[in-house]
Amino acid sequence: MRFAADNRAAFSRVDFNYYPGIFLSVPPSVAAALAEFFNVHVRRRFDARRMLQMHCRLSMVTLPPQDLHPTQCLCHRDQPLLDAGHSIQACILYLFRDANLGGTSFYEPARSEEEIRRLSIDAQQLAPAEFFSTYAMEPRYLGESNQWFTHVGRVPAKWNRSIFFDGYTLHSGDIPQPQRLSADPLTGRLTFNGFFTSRRHLR
Numbered sequence: 001m002r003f004a005a006d007n008r009a010a011f012s013r014v015d016f017n018y019y020p021g022i023f024l025s026v027p028p029s030v031a032a033a034l035a036e037f038f039n040v041h042v043r044r045r046f047d048a049r050r051m052l053q054m055h056c057r058l059s060m061v062t063l064p065p066q067d068l069h070p071t072q073c074l075c076h077r078d079q080p081l082l083d084a085g086h087s088i089q090a091c092i093l094y095l096f097r098d099a100n101l102g103g104t105s106f107y108e109p110a111r112s113e114e115e116i117r118r119l120s121i122d123a124q125q126l127a128p129a130e131f132f133s134t135y136a137m138e139p140r141y142l143g144e145s146n147q148w149f150t151h152v153g154r155v156p157a158k159w160n161r162s163i164f165f166d167g168y169t170l171h172s173g174d175i176p177q178p179q180r181l182s183a184d185p186l187t188g189r190l191t192f193n194g195f196f197t198s199r200r201h202l203r
Contacts, residue, residue, distance in 0.1 A: 001095050001185065001186070003027075003058075011023065011058075011060065011185075014059075018069055018076075019061075020061055020068060020141075021181075021189075022062055022183060023057045023060075024058040024059075026056060031054070031055075039051060046087060047198075048089060048199070049201045050198060051196050051197070051198045053196070055194070056192065058185075058190060059190075059192075060181075060188045060191070061101075061173055061188075064179075067139070068140070068141070069128060070122075070132065070137075070139075071120075072141075073137060073142060074142060074172070075105070075106075075172040076171070077168050077171075078167030079195075079197070082168070082197070084200075085199060086200060087167075088195060089165070089167055089198065090166075091162060091193065091194040092104055092193055093162040094160070096187075096188065096189055098180065099157050101157060101177070101180055102157055102174040102175045103154060103155045103157035103174050104163065104171060104172070104174055105153070105173075106152050106153040106171050107150060108150045110149055110150045111148055115148075122134065141172070141178060142172045143174050143176055175189075
């Protein structure tokens with residue numbers, strides 16, 4: 001947390017995916033420690049025979065609901081186009097003390113895979129106004145069930161709590177009070193996020 005505060009000016013807007021906020025790269029020693037922890041303590045709990053790639057970063061959700069892109073109003077899977085021989089795991093370490101900033105929610109599709117695929121494509125390709133009109137939605141963070149996704153679980157945020165999960169599971173940041181969001185690492189929704197691509201076990 002102190003590293004984030006000391007480097008607050010180095011946070012950048014996320015431009016490589018639809019994360020609704022800003023990020024900061026971490027020192028190589030931190031990334032190496034996370035990779036070692038995953039290999040020693042976590043990998044065996046998933047369909048992960050050998051880790052092939054890992055990346056991690058500090059992140060803060062900062063966007064107000066009215067500025068959200070359609071994709072940011074949906075839950076998602078990490079790297080949904082992985083081939084069948086690989087799996088992806090994700091971790092989130094909550095580095096904020098205000099639990100009202102929200103944890104992480106998990107979902108299952110409430111429509112067919114084809115309908116969900118079409119929704120995802122339209123969220124990326126349609127202009128925001130057209131998407132929200134077409135699907136009778138409004139820009140807001142997803143936090144409960146709707147006509148497209150069924151909310152199946154929630155992990156509340158807690159200072160220094162870390163969770164690991166299958167990145168292919170539909171998930172979303174749980175942001176119940178977006179008015180509390182901040183770009184200040186000392187008061188904002190600061191998390192440490194990791195992503196691990198692994199070979200699946202032989203069948």
